Each structure stands twice: as C-alpha cells, then as structure tokens.
Amino acid sequence: MPLDLDQLARLYEARAADLLSFFARRTLQAEVSIDLVAETFARALAHREQFRGASDDEALGWIFGIARHELSAYFRRGIVARRAMAELGLAVPALTNADYERVEELVDLRAQRTVVARALAELSREHREALRLRIVEELSYSEVAQTLGTTEETARARVSRGLRALSQATTELERSTEHA
Numbered sequence: 757m758p759l760d761l762d763q764l765a766r767l768y769e770a771r772a773a774d775l776l777s778f779f780a781r782r783t784l785q786a787e788v789s790i791d792l793v794a795e796t797f798a799r800a801l802a803h804r805e806q807f808r809g810a811s812d813d814e815a816l817g818w819i820f821g822i823a824r825h826e827l828s829a830y831f832r833r834g835i836v837a838r839r840a841m842a843e844l845g846l847a848v849p850a851l852t853n854a855d856y857e858r859v860e861e862l863v864d865l866r867a868q869r870t871v872v873a874r875a876l877a878e879l880s881r882e883h884r885e886a887l888r889l890r891i892v893e894e895l896s897y898s899e900v901a902q903t904l905g906t907t908e909e910t911a912r913a914r915v916s917r918g919l920r921a922l923s924q925a926t927t928e929l930e931r932s933t934e935h936a
Contacts (some may be wrong), residue, residue: 759804759815767815768797775823777863781926782827784868786859792830795884825854868926875925879918886914887922 759767772793779789799822800807807818841847860866874886882904888910889900901911 758902759800759807761801761804763812763815764797764801764804766826767812767819771816771819773862775819778805778820778823779827780859780863780865781868783830784865784872786856786865788830789859789863790851790855792823792826796826799826871925871928872922875922883914883918883921886911887918890915 775793775796776789779792780786783789785793796819800819803822807815809818864908876887879887884906886900889895889903890897893902897908897911897915900915901908904911904914906914
C-alpha cells in the first residue's frame with residue numbers, strides 16, 4: 757500500500773534524527789549527513805507509490821533501504837563530484853558553525869572520530885598505508901600495489917582488512933550507544 761504524504765511526514769518528524777545519526781556515523785561529516793537525509797526523504801516522497809508494506813516499521817525499513825542506497829551512491833560519485841566541482845570552481849553552500857556543532861552533538865561525532873583513530877592506530881603499518889593510499893590519496897589498486905611494492909591482490913586484501921577493522925570498531929560503538 758503506497759505511503760501517503762501524512763505518513764511520510766510523520767516518519768520524517770519521528771525518525772529523521774535516527775537517519776541523520778545513521779549517515780553521520782558513516783560519513784563523519786555533518787553537512788553530508790544532512791544532505792543525505794534530505795535526499796533519502798526526497799526519494800521516498802518521489803517513489804512513495806512503490807512502498808508495499810502496511811506498518812510504520814515496514815515503512816521505516818523501506819526508508820532505511822533507500823538511505824543505504826543513497827549512502828552507497830554518495831561514496832561512488834564522491835570522487836567524480838569533488839573533482840568536477842573543483843574544476844568548475846563551485847562551492848557547496850556552507851552550514852553555520854552552530855549547524856555543524858548541533859549535528860556533531862546529536863550523533864556524537866567526537867566519539868566516532870576517537871574510535872576510528874584508535875582503530876587506525878591498532879592496524880598494522882601496511883594496512884594503514886594501504887588505506888591511506890586507496891582512500892585518502894584515491895589511488896587505484898594497481899597504483900597502491902606499485903607504491904607498496906606488492907601485488908594488486910595483496911593491496912586489495914590490505915585495504916579490505918583495514919576497512920573491515922574500522923567497520924567493526926564503529927559498529928561496536930553504534931551498538932554500545934544504542935543500548936545506553
């Protein structure tokens with residue numbers, strides 16, 4: 757049964773903060789998180805006739821499915837978009853310091869950053885360097901392998917293991933804050 761506008765508005769009022777937390781914990785960026793919440797609900801609004809559930813819980817699950825898709829798309833297009841905006845000299849409208857602080861407070865980004873920093877410190881030097889080259893420097897796996905003096909397969913494995921360790925650390929923090 758399609759969602760009507762009132763149901764969608766109620767879900768937004770009740771759960772937008774949860775969605776903001778979901779995005780902020782994964783991007784560690786307040787502005788991006790706010791944009792992704794907006795995109796998620798805009799997509800839900802545009803495609804509300806596709807919803808086939810009956811309860812608010814099912815609607816919320818559907819919206820979080822859209823959110824996961826939006827997050828994935830954000831990461832996929834991020835590199836291209838950043839380069840294009842830089843080449844065109846475009847700037848994203850800035851949030852105020854108070855806006856940033858409020859989002860960071862709502863989702864405790866300071867704790868997230870601490871957990872990520874600790875998890876990074878616990879990685880081996882090889883895994884940390886592979887992550888830095890692939891994620892920060894945005895090198896291809898073949899370039900990472902060449903820089904590290906290893907095979908592309910080994911470079912992929914190091915990046916994958918490093919990301920898995922970071923994911924586990926942030927997931928554990930998420931679980932501990934949900935139960936607090």
